[in-house]
Amino acid sequence: MSDRPLIGVLALQGDVREHLAALTGAGADATTVRRPAELARVDGLVLPGGESTTISRLLAAFDLLDPLRARIADGLPVYGSCAGMILLAEKIIGGRPDQHQVGGIDMVVRRNAFGRQVDSFEADVDFTGVGGGPVHAVFIRAPWVESVSAAAEVLARVPETPGAGEAGGRIVAVRQGRVLATAFHPELTGDHRVHRLFADMVREA
Numbered sequence: 001m002s003d004r005p006l007i008g009v010l011a012l013q014g015d016v017r018e019h020l021a022a023l024t025g026a027g028a029d030a031t032t033v034r035r036p037a038e039l040a041r042v043d044g045l046v047l048p049g050g051e052s053t054t055i056s057r058l059l060a061a062f063d064l065l066d067p068l069r070a071r072i073a074d075g076l077p078v079y080g081s082c083a084g085m086i087l088l089a090e091k092i093i094g095g096r097p098d099q100h101q102v103g104g105i106d107m108v109v110r111r112n113a114f115g116r117q118v119d120s121f122e123a124d125v126d127f128t129g130v131g132g133g134p135v136h137a138v139f140i141r142a143p144w145v146e147s148v149s150a151a152a153e154v155l156a157r158v159p160e161t162p163g164a165g166e167a168g169g170r171i172v173a174v175r176q177g178r179v180l181a182t183a184f185h186p187e188l189t190g191d192h193r194v195h196r197l198f199a200d201m202v203r204e205a
């Protein structure tokens with residue numbers, strides 16, 4: 001693997017530009033992925049935040065669903081933020097009946113867990129594997145992880161502060177092998193440490 005891996009951002013819907021900028025800031029080459037041929041040439045892939053039902057529908061319409069599942073089974077490193085986390089879950093609560101799961105992490109994720117769009121939520125979370133202090137986590141109509149199997153590693157939880165309410169202690173970052181997911185959006189804060197962690201996972205793959 002070269003020092004600057006080529007990392008794709010799935011560009012069907014969602015905050016694609018922000019992930020491209022964060023990946024570049026994290027020392028990777030970044031490119032958009034919309035077709036199977038583009039998926040085939042990347043060393044890693046980001047599934048952005050956005051709307052998971054829409055992205056799942058477009059994945060099927062663009063003939064990317066099966067190729068993406070196949071590449072993940074083959075060991076492609078993938079990072080999903082928010083809607084991307086939902087897509088990577090084996091099982092979701094609160095999904096639409098026609099919503100497709102990409103899968104990759106043996107976890108159950110609850111959609112829109114923190115409340116409505118207006119109730120976006122921010123917290124500083126300790127993130128295993130990310131040095132340099134807590135990560136400022138921005139949650140926007142975010143999911144949280146209800147449960148993970150022993151195959152998956154919990155990397156971050158919402159701190160149990162009085163203001164956190166029901167969100168306190170919830171799992172919001174998970175890794176299973178080469179697949180990483182966060183319920184929040186590190187691509188929105190200008191802090192590239194989570195993207196650097198992912199770029200390192202791609203270099204190691």
Ligand SMILES: NC(=O)CC[C@H](N)C(=O)O
Pocket residue numbers: 048049050051052053081082083084086111112140141142143
């Ligand atoms: N910011 C986000 O990615 C929100 C995710 C969205 N609520 C969904 O269910 O897909």
